[in-house]
Amino acid sequence: MPRADFYLIDKPRFREQPLLLVCELARKAHASGQPTLILARDQAQAEALDDLLWAFDPDEYLPHQIAGQDEDEDEAPVLIAPPEIDAPLRPLLINLRDDPPQGAFERVLEVVPAEPAARGPLRTRWKHYQALGFALNKYDM
Template sequence: MARADFYLIGKPRFREQPLLLVCELARRAVHSGQPLLVLAASMAQAEALDDLMWSFDPDEFLPHQVAGVEEDEDEVEVLIAPPEQSPPMRALVLNLRDAPVPAGFERVLEVVPADESARGPLRERWKHYQSLGLDLAKHDM
């Protein structure tokens, strides 16, 4: 059964730089051997995430790239897709966009902002995934 995991930003380092949480979740995916598709909200966000993944952990490289830049996208473990790119869906998807992820995944990860006033769209996505019958889980980060 498909599953949706919501990660609530709590720790100060994630509050200051929410994309660090995305890097942490990407590292977990790589360690578990699951190719990850990150749906970025904009090209600027995709590029910022690309830059951050280079410096995230000085002792470990996260294999990643932005979709549409190089040919071998199917091979890379973490593929970051700006809205203008539509790479094939992967089993594991991390969603940074405003809309819920369409079908085709086994597990979707959603990052919930620390700011309570910005959580409305995430509540809507929770209800959406719930209505599809997905297993839902919440994690405090």
């Protein structure tokens, strides 16, 4: 059964820098050997995430790249896809866009902003996944 996990931003460090939570989720996925596709909201967010993945843990390198920049991107454990690049889906997705991903995947991670006003699209996505028969989980981070 496919799964959708919603991570609600709560801790101050994630409130200040929400992309840090994305880095933590990508690190966990990589540690468990799951190739991950991050669906970035736009090119600027993809680049910010690329920079942060280089710097967020000085003791560990998380292999990653932005889709559409290299021929060997299929081998990158963490691939960041801006909307204009049509990257093939992977079993594990981290979705930062307003729309739910379409296609076949096993698990999607949704990062929920701290501001209640920004949570509307996520309620819609929760209902979307529920209607598709996904197992749903919610975590406070």
